[in-house]
Amino acid sequence: MTEQDVSDQLLRHVGGLRRYALALTGGQQEAEDLVQDTLLRAIAAAGSFRRGGNLRAWLFSIMHNAFISGVRRRGPRLVELDDEIVAPASGQAQLIRLELRDAMSALARLPEPQRAAVSLIALEEFSYEEAARVLDVPLGTLMSRLARGREALRQMTRHEPRRSLRLVEASKAGAKR
Amino acid sequence: MTVDDIGEDELQAFVDGQLPRGRSTAVLAWLGGHPEDVPRLAQYALQKEELRRSVAATSLPGDDPTTLQLQRTLADRLQRPKHGAWLRRAATVVLLLAAGWTSHAFYGAFLEHRLPALVVEAAQAHEVFGADSQRPVELTAASRTEMAAWFSRHLGEEIEIPSLRAIGLRLVGGRLLPGEDSPIAQLIYEDSAQRRLTLCLSAEPTDAGLAVELVEVEGLTAGYWDGGEVSYALVAQTPDLQLVAIASELGADQPEDLL
Numbered sequence: 001m002t003e004q005d006v007s008d009q010l011l012r013h014v015g016g017l018r019r020y021a022l023a024l025t026g027g028q029q030e031a032e033d034l035v036q037d038t039l040l041r042a043i044a045a046a047g048s049f050r051r052g053g054n055l056r057a058w059l060f061s062i063m064h065n066a067f068i069s070g071v072r073r074r075g076p077r078l079v080e081l082d083d084e085i086v087a088p089a090s091g092q093a094q095l096i097r098l099e100l101r102d103a104m105s106a107l108a109r110l111p112e113p114q115r116a117a118v119s120l121i122a123l124e125e126f127s128y129e130e131a132a133r134v135l136d137v138p139l140g141t142l143m144s145r146l147a148r149g150r151e152a153l154r155q156m157t158r159h160e161p162r163r164s165l166r167l168v169e170a171s172k173a174g175a176k177r
Numbered sequence: 178m179t180v181d182d183i184g185e186d187e188l189q190a191f192v193d194g195q196l197p198r199g200r201s202t203a204v205l206a207w208l209g210g211h212p213e214d215v216p217r218l219a220q221y222a223l224q225k226e227e228l229r230r231s232v233a234a235t236s237l238p239g240d241d242p243t244t245l246q247l248q249r250t251l252a253d254r255l256q257r258p259k260h261g262a263w264l265r266r267a268a269t270v271v272l273l274l275a276a277g278w279t280s281h282a283f284y285g286a287f288l289e290h291r292l293p294a295l296v297v298e299a300a301q302a303h304e305v306f307g308a309d310s311q312r313p314v315e316l317t318a319a320s321r322t323e324m325a326a327w328f329s330r331h332l333g334e335e336i337e338i339p340s341l342r343a344i345g346l347r348l349v350g351g352r353l354l355p356g357e358d359s360p361i362a363q364l365i366y367e368d369s370a371q372r373r374l375t376l377c378l379s380a381e382p383t384d385a386g387l388a389v390e391l392v393e394v395e396g397l398t399a400g401y402w403d404g405g406e407v408s409y410a411l412v413a414q415t416p417d418l419q420l421v422a423i424a425s426e427l428g429a430d431q432p433e434d435l436l
Contacts, residue, residue, distance in 0.1 A: 006252045006255050006256055007249075007252045010248055010251060010252050010255075011248070014239065014244070014248055015236075015239060018236055018237065018239060019232045019233070019236055022232055022235055022236055023228075023232055028235065028236075028237050031236075031237070032237055032241055032244065035244055036241075036243055036244055036247055037355045039244065039247035039248060039250075039251050040247060040354065040355055041355060042251050042254075043247065043250050043251050043254050043301070043305060044297075044298060044301045044305075046251065046254035046255055047254075049255060055255075066355065069355075069358065070355075102227075103224070103227040103228050103230075103231035104228075104231045104232070104235060107228060107231075118228070119228075121193055122224070122225040122228050122229070123228060123229055123232055125193075127195060128190070128193075128195060143185075143186045143189060146189055147185050147186075147189055150189070150221050150224060151217075153224055154217065154220050154221065154224065157224075
């Protein structure tokens with residue numbers, strides 16, 4: 001890898017790490033701290049990274065371990081969402097903001113193993129095999145966590161079906177490729 | 178035609194576009210016979226979109242200076258794959274002084290000895306943060322009591338910030354490192370020529386005992402010992418005897434076979 005390659009790849013992966021950290025911790029500052037903790041560990045372990053290996057999967061495994069050991073150290077805590085996400089707004093904008101909060105707060109209520117599995121697959125589009133490696137679990141375990149996590153999320157948000165339906169239409173125009 | 182039986186894993190893979198080639202038709206055929214499952218899968222797909230938008234809207238912009246600095250350091254490390262190699266060797270390196278020089282002990286130490294995580298991390302921290310006199314510290318020496326309180330809280334043990342003024346070393350500052358299993362307090366001291374010394378403290382025992390054990394790796398000397406509730410690792414580019422002297426100043430016993 002050339003110097004530019006590594007820097008570019010890292011830039012991209014750190015964006016992904018930040019999203020995964022946010023999904024795991026639920027807070028912006030906690031997420032940034034976890035990203036830094038991960039980078040620090042990666043610096044310390046850089047010698048063990050195989051040239052040409054899967055940099056993204058390597059970084060995500062480090063983050064996952066950092067998160068798990070952090071949780072053990074601090075104990076589980078209730079996730080609070082930052083206020084600005086639910087700041088008052090009007091019309092469609094408000095609807096979307098509420099919906100955003102629902103998606104994040106529902107995710108935060110999942111048990112950690114399910115939250116991790118859903119985040120890697122849904123947010124970062126890891127292949128099932130890669131995600132299983134990152135979390136260091138057998139493929140079958142990953143699949144059952146994914147299925148249970150998704151179903152739990154669905155149960156949490158299903159009480160407002162109309163709002164979801166409206167948002168599909170609103171988002172599809174812009175978000176679908 | 179008979180419709181294959183489709184399991185939950187394949188339904189999930191259908192949602193994620195991760196079905197093996199040629200299985201989509203089978204899944205679609207199966208869904209034709211199980212319309213009750215269709216809304217559920219559609220909601221899973223919708224859920225994905227919502228999660229992505231939600232996280233993207235909440236994510237910080239990525240301009241945190243510390244993060245960027247760490248990112249650059251990591252890029253640098255990954256481009257120099259040889260760089261970390263000495264640490265891997267250090268994990269099995271001999272304790273020349275402590276193990277003695279008989280060939281039996283030499284090989285025994287070489288094969289069996291693993292450095293405590295604290296020592297490996299201290300050496301790495303010294304390389305990353307300690308060796309460069311230009312690099313700023315997070316906690317400055319001015320806030321000594323604050324620093325002690327901060328470390329004590331995170332390490333879960335009463336931490337005192339040792340003074341090494343008596344032997345001409347000035348405290349520059351410190352920072353808290355994540356550590357492999359538990360947090361580590363890193364303190365950086367400097368002599369009059371601005372040569373730096375790293376002292377790391379951890380609440381995890383290293384199993385070294387009260388006498389300092391010495392390791393030398395590529396120009397760096399590391400010494401470590403357990404002092405009651407707290408274990409210590411010292412790293413500097415300095416002769417063994419000097420390091421032992423500093424360790425004694427910090428309360429360590431001298432190694433038995435030093436001279």
